Amino acid sequence: MRRSRLAVALVALAAVLMLVPLLWVFALSLKANSELMADTASVFNGRYTLDNYRNLFGNGAVFRWILNSLIVSLGMTAGVLVLASLAGYGFARLEFRGRDVLFVVVLLGLAVPEQAVIIARHQMFSWLSMHNSYPALILPGLSAPFGVFLMTQYFRAIPKDIDEAALLDGASRFTIFWRLLLPLTIPAQATLGIFTFLHAWNDYWWPLISATNKDMFTLTVGVASTQMNFAQTEGLGFLMAQAVFAGAPMLIVYLFFQKYIVQAVAGAAGR
Amino acid sequence: MATIVASVPAPKLRGSGDWRNALFVAPYLFVFLVMLVIPLAMGMWLSTTKSDLFGTERWVGLANFVRLFGDAIFLQTVANTFIFVLLTVPFLTLAGLGLALVLNRQERWAAVLRTIFFASTVLSVTVVTLVWRLVFLPDGGLLGVTAEALGKTPIAFLNDEKLAMPAIAVTTIWWCIGLPMVLFLAALQQVPRGLYEAAALDNASRWTTLTRITLPAIRRTFFLVIIIEVILQFQLFGQAQLMTLGGPNNATRPIVLFIYETGWRQWELGYAAAAAQVLFAMILIAAMIQYRISSRREVA
Numbered sequence: 001m002r003r004s005r006l007a008v009a010l011v012a013l014a015a016v017l018m019l020v021p022l023l024w025v026f027a028l029s030l031k032a033n034s035e036l037m038a039d040t041a042s043v044f045n046g047r048y049t050l051d052n053y054r055n056l057f058g059n060g061a062v063f064r065w066i067l068n069s070l071i072v073s074l075g076m077t078a079g080v081l082v083l084a085s086l087a088g089y090g091f092a093r094l095e096f097r098g099r100d101v102l103f104v105v106v107l108l109g110l111a112v113p114e115q116a117v118i119i120a121r122h123q124m125f126s127w128l129s130m131h132n133s134y135p136a137l138i139l140p141g142l143s144a145p146f147g148v149f150l151m152t153q154y155f156r157a158i159p160k161d162i163d164e165a166a167l168l169d170g171a172s173r174f175t176i177f178w179r180l181l182l183p184l185t186i187p188a189q190a191t192l193g194i195f196t197f198l199h200a201w202n203d204y205w206w207p208l209i210s211a212t213n214k215d216m217f218t219l220t221v222g223v224a225s226t227q228m229n230f231a232q233t234e235g236l237g238f239l240m241a242q243a244v245f246a247g248a249p250m251l252i253v254y255l256f257f258q259k260y261i262v263q264a265v266a267g268a269a270g271r
Numbered sequence: 272m273a274t275i276v277a278s279v280p281a282p283k284l285r286g287s288g289d290w291r292n293a294l295f296v297a298p299y300l301f302v303f304l305v306m307l308v309i310p311l312a313m314g315m316w317l318s319t320t321k322s323d324l325f326g327t328e329r330w331v332g333l334a335n336f337v338r339l340f341g342d343a344i345f346l347q348t349v350a351n352t353f354i355f356v357l358l359t360v361p362f363l364t365l366a367g368l369g370l371a372l373v374l375n376r377q378e379r380w381a382a383v384l385r386t387i388f389f390a391s392t393v394l395s396v397t398v399v400t401l402v403w404r405l406v407f408l409p410d411g412g413l414l415g416v417t418a419e420a421l422g423k424t425p426i427a428f429l430n431d432e433k434l435a436m437p438a439i440a441v442t443t444i445w446w447c448i449g450l451p452m453v454l455f456l457a458a459l460q461q462v463p464r465g466l467y468e469a470a471a472l473d474n475a476s477r478w479t480t481l482t483r484i485t486l487p488a489i490r491r492t493f494f495l496v497i498i499i500e501v502i503l504q505f506q507l508f509g510q511a512q513l514m515t516l517g518g519p520n521n522a523t524r525p526i527v528l529f530i531y532e533t534g535w536r537q538w539e540l541g542y543a544a545a546a547a548q549v550l551f552a553m554i555l556i557a558a559m560i561q562y563r564i565s566s567r568r569e570v571a
Binding site: 004007008011012014015018019020021022024025028082083084086087089090091094095096097098099102106109111112113114115116117118119120121122123124139140142143145148173177198201202204205209219220221223224227236239240242243246247250251253254255258261262265266267 | 289290291292293294295296298299300302303305306307308309310311312313314317369370372373374380384385386387388389390391393394395396397398400401402403404405406411413445450453454456457477502505506508509513526527530531534535540543544547548550551554555558
């Protein structure tokens with residue numbers, strides 16, 4: 001029993017260490033730049049201020065980036081849910097020529113890393129003059145095979161007699177999908193939705209390459225763009241306020257929905 | 272993701288070989304073709320061409336690959352990437368397992384700790400690197416201030432050839448530890464209770480229970496975590512680009528940063544595409560080796 005208590009103590013200590021960097025950044029964001037320039041240790045004493053946040057709100061770009069991130073993340077989530085549900089139903093429960101081969105090809109797509117396709121994707125969007133647009137930011141994300149894989153597994157687990165009974169009643173395939181089966185897949189939709197949203201919100205590589213116009217930056221790329229000139233910044237406190245401002249929404253959403261998010265992540269891998 | 276092989280389609284519904292059924296999969300397949308299959312084929316083609324700033328392409332066969340293997344900087348990025356994977360993946364796997372074993376309880380404090388360990392995972396790489404640069408900054412960073420308080424000289428971690436990569440690894444572990452922990456927790460909850468009850472009846476020690484029951488039962492997850500993490504960490508990019516720009520002296524330049532800079536700073540798209548194919552091959556080989564090992568153990 002004593003050994004187990006030691007393990008718990010170590011894990012608790014590790015958890016505190018996990019939090020220290022966040023608390024440090026939060027504390028810095030509340031300090032005036034002039035004070036930080038003189039001595040960062042002043043975090044522990046002296047005056048706190050909201051000036052850094054005020055400056056942040058004075059900078060309209062951040063709001064534009066948040067809006068872009070929302071549009072891209074919600075668009076990608078909706079698109080993935082629609083495409084993956086339709087395809088999952090088709091692969092899991094319907095018969096057509098070439099189905100099995102096509103499904104294996106889609107699964108092979110899981111093994112392709114973004115780097116192997118991103119240069120050609122960039123060229124394609126250049127030819128179409130589509131960079132710096134929402135479709136350019138959203139479309140590549142819709143091709144990820146993971147959602148189709150997840151939904152196919154899920155549709156397969158639903159008993160077959162449901163569709164057979166409905167078919168005998170003269171329902172069309174689409175009606176069966178839309179009215180009978182889709183409502184049964186809501187847990188899987190939630191899992192896939194959470195996954196896609198998190199991935200889209202935090203994606204860095206593709207938006208960095210595709211969005212070169214400051215107005216089309218997502219929040220992730222926007223924050224990176226101000227981070228680049230770390231040395232000659234408007235000040236540490238301002239940067240830290242930006243880190244808090246960019247990170248806090250996700251952390252708050254996570255705290256509210258953490259049970260579902262964790263279950264979703266665990267469940268998707270367990271299937 | 273590890274169950275890929277086990278998922279060849281189920282038995283067919285009778286009497287429904289209708290082409291209209293394919294309409295359900297058509298929208299996705301179209302996007303898959305245009306956004307993944309064609310770019311993959313184009314990328315492979317591009318890797319055999321030399322293209323210049325004006326977009327003219329010339330077929331050069333395998334010349335890009337020959338050049339890559341003679342390019343000291345590229346070879347170093349390969350070595351750096353392997354070092355980074357070795358620094359992060361074993362630790363992420365074992366620490367993730369350890370956390371899951373300790374935190375697999377119903378009590379409230381365990382739930383709170385689980386929440387803390389997973390929280391950093393939801394942050395984007397830009398926020399994570401912003402936070403950690405402020406930790407490693409020698410002049411006024413968290414570690415610097417701590418060192419000064421202890422009467423020591425602060426170290427410029429990110430400017431030190433030997434320490435920069437470990438610093439990026441620590442950052443990455445902080446960011447990524449939640450995923451392996453959650454995967455192991457999910458696996459632990461699926462171990463049949465009966466096995467533990469039987470072990471308790473036999474007066475098995477905690478160690479015996481762990482090595483004879485728990486670990487064999489979650490073996491699949493163990494290999495799944497390693498595969499996922501190797502694939503993820505091979506693709507190191509944001510942390511290196513935002514924390515050190517690959518420096519000092521290329522010590523932290525990973526393959527993906529090489530691809531990015533070759534492609535979008537020097538506009539040598541063919542050469543960058545060739546480097547991308549090498550990375551793709553490395554990831555495939557690593558995944559295949561791990562899959563082989565894990566399925567062989569399964570049989571034994």
